[in-house]
Amino acid sequence: MRILVTGGAGMIGRKLIARLAADANLRGQPIEHVTSFDIVEGEAPTDAPFGFEARAGDLRDSETVKRLVDDEPDAIFHLAAVVSGEAEKDFDKGYGINLEGTRHLLESVRQKGSHPRFVFASSIAVFGAPFPEAIGDEFFCTPLTSYGTQKAIGELLISDYSRREILNGISIRLPTICVRPGKPNAAASGFFSNIIREPLAGEEAVLPVSEDVRHWHASPRAAIGFLLHAATIDLDTVGARRALTMPGLSVTIGEQIAALREVAGEKVVARIRHEPDDFTQKIVAGWPRNFDASRAQSLGFSADSSFAEIIRNHIEDELGGEIA
């Protein structure tokens, strides 16, 4: 079993590769080799029981992409993307990497003729307001960002390439990942993680929206679980409709804070500073709040059971069990 992970140096990519190293096999077969591809060289996982190669390059370069499938990987996790904010700011880069890059990869697979399992990390950004209270599995995609547009196009391509038996593809729409480890970033959605991660680390965090804001979350651990399940599921049970909204937790900011209080106490919660900001509040109002992800659930994808569990997993996975 040979595996290619694009975006292998990113947060999800690194966690996926670490998990592959821990599992040592996929679909019951031992993993022989993992290639990580990203704009920078990813680090090798510790104690990997397989050969590992980190390549750095640009998905816009079709020759680079072609070489990625030279060794005919059995499974490809296509996680690489220019993120939402950047795709919105840099039109050419967003379309170049998210659309053209994905096409290069799909075409390289087609020319190789090797029919790999192909797992595409899509996003709930394929949806655009106004929404029903809970977005169902048959709701249409009307993205309001170029990033969401590019993800929706990727889903369509992967369904068609699968139907034509060029690859065995599946697209999974990840919820917002929370608690996102690392430094606070500039993403408008950053505060969902910041208000948990920073207080747990003894730092202050700013909450720019009101506590009744509701959003759709999954932990990094759950996200890795989705990717692995997507790589192993019998695709005959999925049928022709290969883009699935992943299950998640629909919680309000108030519920996030209550869970933080339950897990870490009032001292930690007190580090959240409420500074409502109309600009952010307005952006967030256009985001999906809740989904009915019945289809994915019936296909065995499973999410975190509570936000307290998400916080406990974060403390265990990222903080070595310690709260500041």
Added chain:
Amino acid sequence: MRILVTGGAGMIGRKLIARLAADANLRGQPIEHVTSFDIVEGEAPTDAPFGFEARAGDLRDSETVKRLVDDEPDAIFHLAAVVSGEAEKDFDKGYGINLEGTRHLLESVRQKGSHPRFVFASSIAVFGAPFPEAIGDEFFCTPLTSYGTQKAIGELLISDYSRREILNGISIRLPTICVRPGKPNAAASGFFSNIIREPLAGEEAVLPVSEDVRHWHASPRAAIGFLLHAATIDLDTVGARRALTMPGLSVTIGEQIAALREVAGEKVVARIRHEPDDFTQKIVAGWPRNFDASRAQSLGFSADSSFAEIIRNHIEDELGGEIA
């Protein structure tokens, strides 16, 4: 007002250009020039009150496409496409023309910076079975052909390019065009038109499916009406969701035949030969039967009022009022 029509030599393109010649203006402004682009040179409309140029070329060639917008057309009707059957048989040609060609055109417009009205002829092929009894405006796109995939991608691109104010775009999903003039063709959907057109012209026609098959139709006249309305409608009233299912008539084959009897009598109807064919019956079973096109209707798009009217229009427009 300068206008570009891609697919200008096709059935709909020619009818659109003839109508533009008859109207002499669009959005209350006189039409100065029309450029027709197709793989073959389109014929000039008779008595055109505007300059007319027919160009022949390939949408896959970005330089050719770039030159199409050199004169900064105020309105672009993008009708050109490799049709369903061909896009399915020739993977590269379908993606090359329907996806890459459309991207070339959109990018040329972006580089020009001229913000034209952009009307994209999409198709009900963006939908794939299983369907609800009537497909609503918020039903998701899960095409089961490469053609439908390419049209769905075109819709997404045009919505995003519109949102980013590169152009003023709208995608209209045309019903099956019936009665399609000209010779019977090899398209699996050809019989819907053949069983009306051929008997009216004194020829036999084969009906390969049972009379209870239901489908979604619009006349060529209605289709031209949709295109012109799309070119003139205030897009602020349409909002961000720029892909619209056009209204149509949902009728069974039995109702088509009854309308033919009403308009042309039993002698004409007797020219239909019933030869059920499992292969065609199976293909047709996967096609949409009915839509709830409320949104387009509320935006002023209007379809034929009855199948008898469709037949009468065909006799008037194509047969000079004469039935064989």
